[in-house]
Structures are given as C-alpha cells and as structure tokens.
Amino acid sequence: MKSLEDLKKLRESAKRKIDMRQGEADYRIVVGMATCGIAAGARPVLNALLEELDKNHYPAVVTQTGCIGMCTLEPIVEVFDKQGEKTTYVLVNPEKAREIIHSHVGKGEVLQKYTIAATGK
C-alpha cells in the first residue's frame, strides 16, 4: 500500500546519498514522446528505462523529447555519451530498452543490433 508518507522515506533513502555522490551523469538517454512516439509505445519504454536506472544506479539521466522526425521507427531511444556521441536505437520496446541500458550504459558497449544503422535506413 502506497501513501504520501512514503515520500518522506524516499527522501531519507540511502539511494539518495548515492545519487548525490554520483554527480554528473556519463550518459544522457533521450526518448521521443510526441504523438507518434506515444502511439508506438514510448511510454512503457521510458518507464522500463527509469526502472533499470533506479535498480542499478547507472550513471545516466533519462529525458524526453518531441518528434525526432522518423515516426515509422518509433519508439526511438537516443543515447549520448559524455563526448556528445549519439547512438540511435529504433523500434524499441520495454525488453529491448532494458537490454540497451544494461549493455550501453552498464558495460559501455553499443548494442548494434537495435541501432538505426542495423535497420539499413
């Protein structure tokens, strides 16, 4: 059972202290959340990313953006590393999103098979 009291506990949780020490994130993950993204299922994708981030304390932040301009390839997830290098993952679903974050952010390995390059477009 959730209650507003929980927020006080979240406030004091140990996680919070880890977050603070982590400081600046190594990766920025961007999810397209315009009508095209929502229709294709971007919302559960974002949610899966947040769950993995919360569980594993990956050094990443997740943000949302509007239409990326490739509506037929939504849901789209872009991962930017610290140098600003962008990897675009397309046709993502929650399961793929978990794989992507474990590989790319967890191990620092681009997950080629889900990238836009792999679709040949």
Add this chain to the structure above:
Amino acid sequence: MLADIASTMLDLANNSVRAKATSLRIRLVEEEDKNRFLLWIKDNGQGMDRKLLEKVQSPFFTTRTTRKIGLGIPFAKELAQLCEGRFCLKSKPGQGTLIAIEMKADHWDRPPLGDVGEALSTLIQSAPEVEIRFGAKKNQKRFTLNTTKLKELLDGVRLDSPDVILWIKDYVRQELTKIEMR
C-alpha cells in the same frame, strides 16, 4: 487515434508543456448515471490565436518542423466524434488553452482508460517544473494529486528522480483502483 485515454491525456498535456505552461490542470470524470466520460485539460501556456485555432482543428496542421502534419488535436477531435460526445477547444493568446473531450462512457468506440498512473508520471518526469494538478472523479469518489504538494513533502529531493517518478506511477494506479476508475 491513440489506443487509450491515458495516452490521449499525456499527448494533449505535452502540447501544453510545449506551449510553455507553468500550470496545468487535468481532470478525468466518469459519471455512470449520465453515461459520460470526460477528459479535460487546461493550461496557462502561450495559447493560440483564432487563425491558428481554426487551422489546428483541420487535419493535420502542425507548427513542428520535423514533420508536416500534427496528429494530437485531430486525434482528440476524432475520439469525441466517434464516441458521440463533444469536443471543445478554447484558447487565448497569452492566457492559455482549454481542451475537453466528452465521450459516451459505454460507447463501442470508447477506448479503454489505459495506464493513467504511467501517463501522469511520464508527464511529470518531462516537466517537473510545471505545477500539475490532477483530479479524477468516478461518480461520487475522487482522487487528486498536486505536484506542488508533492514537492513540499519531498523537501528538496527532485520530483523527477527515477524512484519518485516510479512511486508516483504506482500511487496513482493504486488510488484510481480505489475509486474504481478503470
């Protein structure tokens, strides 16, 4: 049309955020005795002038530059019409916008409610700085959520931290189940 009401809610609220709203009110109202389901969103964003207001209701105008058609408002209008309800879009430049979609609750084409908890938490994650007041009413039962209040309780912890966003999702799901909105 989007698959469920929660998705439509998120999509229209995203318009408000893009219009630089600082305050956003969202209501879901289901009245079984009147066989009515209402989605209502009001923002204090930049608004639209009359010309733009007309344009956005004709499919599929957009001010986006990434593609040539806008989908959100035409979808919303289609939803109301399909469910033998009413569509209302009012806006004043510099003041804000009100959009309301009324549906016959038991209409064949009325989409399911969908995951309102996830839609609302997604909205808050994208715009933690916006004051969002959400209210749901099913017959006589109500649930409300106000992000300003949440921020007070969080006392400096970011509203868009992953653990807080995930908590909001579950909390809203739970409270909507309690008022039997589904």
